[in-house]
Amino acid sequence: MAWDFLVAKTDLRQTQIQPATLPPLGEGEVRLAVDSFALTANNITYAVFGEAMRYWDFFPAAEGFGRVPVWGFATVEASNHPDIAVGQRFYGYYPMSSHLTVQPRKTRGGFADAAPHRQHLAAVYNQYTAVTEDDGLEALRALLQPLYITAFLIDDLLDEQAMFGARSIILSSASSKTAIGLAFLLKRRGGVKVVGLTSSGNVAFVESLGFYDQVVTYADLPTAPIETPAVFVDFAGDAGVLGAVHRRFRDDLAYSCLVGGTHWEAERGAGDLPGPKPAFFFAPDRRKKRGEDWSPAEFEARYGAAWSAFVADAARWLKVETAKGQDAMTATYLAVLEGRAGPETGCIVRP
Ligand SMILES: NC(=O)c1ccc[n+]([C@@H]2O[C@H](COP(=O)([O-])OP(=O)(O)OC[C@H]3O[C@@H](n4cnc5c(N)ncnc54)[C@H](OP(=O)(O)O)[C@@H]3O)[C@@H](O)[C@H]2O)c1
Numbered sequence: 001m002a003w004d005f006l007v008a009k010t011d012l013r014q015t016q017i018q019p020a021t022l023p024p025l026g027e028g029e030v031r032l033a034v035d036s037f038a039l040t041a042n043n044i045t046y047a048v049f050g051e052a053m054r055y056w057d058f059f060p061a062a063e064g065f066g067r068v069p070v071w072g073f074a075t076v077e078a079s080n081h082p083d084i085a086v087g088q089r090f091y092g093y094y095p096m097s098s099h100l101t102v103q104p105r106k107t108r109g110g111f112a113d114a115a116p117h118r119q120h121l122a123a124v125y126n127q128y129t130a131v132t133e134d135d136g137l138e139a140l141r142a143l144l145q146p147l148y149i150t151a152f153l154i155d156d157l158l159d160e161q162a163m164f165g166a167r168s169i170i171l172s173s174a175s176s177k178t179a180i181g182l183a184f185l186l187k188r189r190g191g192v193k194v195v196g197l198t199s200s201g202n203v204a205f206v207e208s209l210g211f212y213d214q215v216v217t218y219a220d221l222p223t224a225p226i227e228t229p230a231v232f233v234d235f236a237g238d239a240g241v242l243g244a245v246h247r248r249f250r251d252d253l254a255y256s257c258l259v260g261g262t263h264w265e266a267e268r269g270a271g272d273l274p275g276p277k278p279a280f281f282f283a284p285d286r287r288k289k290r291g292e293d294w295s296p297a298e299f300e301a302r303y304g305a306a307w308s309a310f311v312a313d314a315a316r317w318l319k320v321e322t323a324k325g326q327d328a329m330t331a332t333y334l335a336v337l338e339g340r341a342g343p344e345t346g347c348i349v350r351p
Helices: 042-050 139-160 177-189 200-209 241-254 283-293 296-314 326-337
Strands: 003-007 013-021 030-038 069-078 088-096 097-103 104-106 110-113 127-131 168-171 192-200 215-218 232-233 253-257 319-324 343-351
Touching: 003 326, 013 042, 013 283, 013 326, 030 088, 030 139, 030 326, 042 069, 042 283, 042 326, 069 139, 088 110, 088 139, 104 139, 139 177, 139 192, 139 319, 139 343, 177 192, 177 296, 192 200, 200 215, 232 241, 241 253, 319 326, 326 343
Parallel strands: 168 192, 168 232, 192 215, 232 253, 319 343
Antiparallel strands: 003 013, 030 069, 030 097, 030 343, 069 088, 088 127, 104 110, 110 127
């Protein structure tokens, strides 16, 4: 039976699984059955900013409810498209639903969904990549790929700007997969101290990664010895942490970059802070720019090389746990929402 996992837009803890109807396919349409997807804080951020950044617009739902976007794999169940066959598999952006109907426009490696309601949204979310073989990396790809590409793009921005002259790059929510990706790249690049800010319960995990030169708890931030000038890359989105960084470093803060919102229940916003005005980083914009600056093929080559190095090491620190069935899916969603999943766990759902 077809279903949608719905969350109340005004209370992300309120969930329900609703039966869905599958309308007959229109001309050129394809229906995919969702096989598996990852759940991380990134998906919660999609929901938190569902209205403001239009993440709810990808997969419409009944009034007051949203379908949280996830990254994963699906198999073509029915096709009215001449070039797409039943049984083909695609990696991409799906709803937490049993099915997704798309209007494919063929691309080099797969298709783009040309459904009219998605055309005003960032193009990277509308791309679906054909899966041609099982390389044994599907879980890691669903878990890490959308996050690591962000890390790659931030590392590229910092490199382009000569690290803004900083001696330390400070990452909040240092235990998050996106921050880990950035720490990996910065460590590899060398020349700056990579400082991880995290909660006390995650210090041991963050230290064990080997990518951070220094690990500091949020509580110790005001006094820990950190070399300046510093750059702050904020994955936590917590006004308290952001304020503490700016008040401590003031003009010794060379750049302040807002990326994420893992601490989604904390107060948000920058307010009037000493030091540089925080700049919002949106990966799809930088991705588009680099696709144009370089060629698409060069982007793929550079990113592909960086990805291979990261994913080859990921099994050392990331334990994939697969939740099977709808009850396990709900439990996993709530664990990720409430920050109970643990940074060493990669949550995959097979609904
Ligand atoms: N701007 C962009 O283009 C872009 C692109 C990709 C990702 N992002 C953002 O980067 C952030 C990281 O995403 P991710 O998927 O990599 O995260 P993740 O791996 O799921 O992060 C887990 C960590 O986040 C913190 N956390 C998670 N839930 C929490 C909660 N309920 N309360 C308090 N802390 C919580 C904890 O870290 P600590 O204890 O270390 O704080 C936890 O260990 C997300 O906000 C995501 O949206 C932004």
